[in-house]
Amino acid sequence: MKTLAVNKAAKTMEKNGKGARKRATSYDVAELAGVSQSAVSRVFQDGASASKEMRNRVMAAADKLGYRPNAIARGLITQRSNMVAVVISKMTNLYYPEVLVQLTQHFSERGVRVLLFALEREGDTATVIEQMLQYRVDGILTAAMFTPEQLRTLQNEDIPIVFYNRTLKDQLVSSVLCDQQEGERWLVDELVNAGHKSFGIVEGPADSVVSIERKTGALNELAELGITDVTTVSGDYGYETGKECFAKLIQKRGSPPEAVIAANDVMAIGCIDEAREHFRLKVPDDISIVGFDGVGQARYAAYDVTTVRQPVHRMTESAASMLIERIENPELSPEKRAFSGTLIRGSSARLRSDDS
Amino acid sequence: MKTLAVNKAAKTMEKNGKGARKRATSYDVAELAGVSQSAVSRVFQDGASASKEMRNRVMAAADKLGYRPNAIARGLITQRSNMVAVVISKMTNLYYPEVLVQLTQHFSERGVRVLLFALEREGDTATVIEQMLQYRVDGILTAAMFTPEQLRTLQNEDIPIVFYNRTLKDQLVSSVLCDQQEGERWLVDELVNAGHKSFGIVEGPADSVVSIERKTGALNELAELGITDVTTVSGDYGYETGKECFAKLIQKRGSPPEAVIAANDVMAIGCIDEAREHFRLKVPDDISIVGFDGVGQARYAAYDVTTVRQPVHRMTESAASMLIERIENPELSPEKRAFSGTLIRGSSARLRSDDS
C-alpha cells in the first residue's frame, strides 16, 4: 500500500511533463513525508490526533511542495462549504457598502467565506437563489426580500437565512433590524415639538421594505399626534431624486411644508440642496429636513442632517453571529433582533423649544 | 448495474429516516428516471450529447426531486471552481462600493461567482491569499497590492490576477487603471491657468498606490510649470481627515494656499467645509479646491467639486473581461489598460480666465 501511494503520485507526475505542475495534493505530501494520506489530512485538521513528530514531518513536506488543503474537496466530503451567501441589491442605500465590508470581516474572522450576490433590483432574486443552492452555501444573509415560495425552497434545503433590515410578519424568520418605526417616531416627535404642522414625506423605492417601514412609522406617529397635513412623494434613495422629490412636493401642495421627512440621508441632502437652490429656503429656519441612516455624508458641515443613525457595527456583528450559530446548530429557532438607532440632532431641523 | 444504482439510492434513503432528507444527487435522479448517472450529468451540461427523450425524462425526475447539480463536486472534478476572488481594502475610497457591485454583476453575467475578501488595511493580504488558494479560485481581481513574494506564489499556482487601479512597474501584471497622473495634470493645468501660484496637496494613506500616483502626478506637473510653492499633508481618504488636513496645511505654511489638490473627492469636501467653517474662506473666490474620483457626493450642490471622474463602468467591465479571458486562456500575456478620466469643472475651483 505504500507502493500504491507511490504509484499514484508517480502517475500524477508523469502526466504533467513540463507544463504547469499540478498543485500538490495530500497524497503527494504523504508520499514525500513517508506517511499515509490520512495522516496528512489529520495534521491539517483542528481536533485531529497527530504526534509532534508526525506534524513536523508532514509540515516539512507540505512546505516543500507548497501544499494547501483543497477547500473544495474538503467541502464535498464534510458537507460544509464554509461559505455563506451575502445578497445585496444595487439601488439600495449608499450605506450598504459599509455593511458589506463589515459583514465580510465578521465572517472572515470566524473562518467563513463570503460569496457575494449583487442584485440589480430587489426583485431579481430568482437566479441568485439557484446559484446559492448550487454552490451549497452553508447559510444566507440577505438584504433583499425573497418570495414566500423561494423561502420555502430554502427551508426545504435546510439552509439558515438571516434577513438584514427586513423581515416577514406572518412567517418565522431570523432577522436583524434597526427599528425603523421607532426612529421615525423620534424624528416626528422632534419635528412636531418644534412646532411644525405641515409635513412632506419623501419615500424610497416601492419595493424597499425599509422604505415602507419608515414611511408607515412616520405616518402613524403623525396621525397619532393629530397632524393631517401630510404629502407624500417617492424617489429611489438617490441624490437626484431627492431634489426632484422636493420640487414635486412643493408643486403638489402649492407651498413648502414646514418639515420634510426623507427616507434616507442622501435624499434628505437632495432636498436640502433643492430647497436652498431653487426655492431660496433657509434650512432649518424656513424648513426642517430630516433623513435616516446616519451615513457619513449626513455629517458634512454643509448639511449636518438631523437623522437616526443605525448601529451598523452592532447590527452586522449580530447578523453574522446569528447566521453562524444557526449553521452550527440548525435546531435553533428563528429570532428577530431589533436594534434602536440613535437620534442625531443636526442643524437641518429646528430644535424643539422645550429642551426637556 | 441497474441493481447497483438502486442499492446505492436505497442506502441513501434509509440513512435519513425522518430527519432532514439529504439533497438529491445525480444518482437519485438517475434512478428515478431509470437512466444512468452519466446521462443525468450530461443533461445538465452544456455541450453534452443527449436525446430529447432523455432530456425530458431526466428533467422531469430532477424537478420532482428538486435536484440541483452540486457546483462544489463539479468544481472538484473539472478543476474549475467558477469562482473568482475579489479583494478590496476597507479604508479605501468610499467610491469602491460602486466598483464592487458592478464587478459582481459583470462576473455574474458570465457565470462566475465572486468570493469577497475585505481587508482592514491594504497590507493585510497574507491570510487572504491563503484563503483564496485554498478555495481554488480561478482568478483574482484585486484593489489591494500584493508583495512580490505573494505575487510569485500566485504565479506559481497559475492563477491569473488583474489589478484594479494599481500596477507594478518592474513586473508584468495585468491591470486596469484610470490614468491618475493624467487626471492630476489636467487639474493642475486648470488651476495654474486660473492664475494660482501656491498649492497645497492633501494626499491619501501612505500605503495607497493610487494616492501616490495622484500625488506624483500633481507634483510633476507643478514642477514642470515652474510652481515651487507646494505644501503636502496626508490623510486617510476620509472626510474628517480632509478637514484636519486643511487645517494642518494652513498651520504648516502660515496662510492658505491659493489652491488645494486633494487625493479624492471626500477629502476635498472636508477641505471645503473646513475652509468655509473655520477659516471663513469662500470657495472658489478665496481658494480653489479640487478632488478626484467623481463620486456622487462631489455633485452635491453645496460642494460641486471640480474633479476627475473615473469611468467606473468601463473599468469594471474591462477588468472582469480581462480576468475571464485569462482564465479561459492562461497563455494570454499580461496587459495594462489605462482609461482616461473626465475632467469635471465644478464650482469649487476658479475657472481659467482664457477659455481656450
Place this chain on the structure above:
DNA sequence: GGCAATATTGCATCCGCATGCAATCCGGAA
C-alpha cells in the same frame, strides 16, 4: 517489568459529478 489504557497511524471507502471508452441505437444509402 508487566499490563491496561490511551494516543497514533494506516486502510478502505465515500462525497457528487464529469468524462474517456466501449456498447448500442438509429437513420439512410445501396
Place this chain on the structure above:
DNA sequence: TTCCGGATTGCATGCGGATGCAATATTGCC
C-alpha cells in the same frame, strides 16, 4: 433488407480529502 457511420447511452474511474475502524505504538501505573 442489409450495412455503415454518427448519435446516444452506460460503465468505470478519478478529483482531493475526511473518517470509522482496526492495528500498532506509547504511556502510565502498580
